[in-house]
Amino acid sequence: MQVETNMDSCLTKKTDHKILLPDGWPAPRGYSHAIAASGRLLVLGGQIGITPQGDMRDGFVAQCEQALQNICCLLETAGAMPEHLVRMTWFVTDIAVYNASLRPLGAVYRQTMGRHYPVMSLVQVGRLVEPGAVVEIEATAVIP
Incomplete structure (x- = not known):
C-alpha cells in the first residue's frame, strides 16, 4: 500500500492524517479513497445553503x-x-x-476548503427536509 505524499497539500503540513492509495490504483481527483487518522472525532450534522441569518442562498453552487x-x-x-x-x-x-456545475463548484470548493480532499460520497435524494434546499453535506473530522 502506498501513502500519497503531495507536498502541495495542506494536509501533509498541518495534520498527521495519511491519505492511502493502494498500489496500482489511479489517483482520484477531488476526493480520497481512504484516510488513516487518530485524534478527537468531530461529527458534523448535515449543512445546507442557509446563511447564519437564516436566508437560503439561491442556486446550486x-x-x-x-x-x-x-x-x-x-x-x-x-x-x-x-x-x-x-x-x-x-x-x-x-x-x-x-x-x-463541476467547474464552478470545484472553484468554490478550493476557495473555501483549500486543496484538501477527504473521503467523499455523493448521493441523489428525492428531496431534503428544508424547502428549497438542493444540497446537504455531512462531514467528519479528526482533530489531532
Missing part, C-alpha cells in the same frame, strides 16, 4: 458554497481546520445539476 462555509465555521468552533476533515457525504436533489 451558491448553496454548496454556503454549506461549505457553515462546515468551516463549525470546524473553527471546535478548534479544527478543513484539512482535519476525513469524510464528507453530499446529498443532492439532482445529480445532473451537480455534474453540470
Whole structure:
C-alpha cells in the first residue's frame, strides 16, 4: 500500500492524517479513497445553503458554497481546520445539476476548503427536509 505524499497539500503540513492509495490504483481527483487518522472525532450534522441569518442562498453552487462555509465555521468552533476533515457525504436533489456545475463548484470548493480532499460520497435524494434546499453535506473530522 502506498501513502500519497503531495507536498502541495495542506494536509501533509498541518495534520498527521495519511491519505492511502493502494498500489496500482489511479489517483482520484477531488476526493480520497481512504484516510488513516487518530485524534478527537468531530461529527458534523448535515449543512445546507442557509446563511447564519437564516436566508437560503439561491442556486446550486451558491448553496454548496454556503454549506461549505457553515462546515468551516463549525470546524473553527471546535478548534479544527478543513484539512482535519476525513469524510464528507453530499446529498443532492439532482445529480445532473451537480455534474453540470463541476467547474464552478470545484472553484468554490478550493476557495473555501483549500486543496484538501477527504473521503467523499455523493448521493441523489428525492428531496431534503428544508424547502428549497438542493444540497446537504455531512462531514467528519479528526482533530489531532
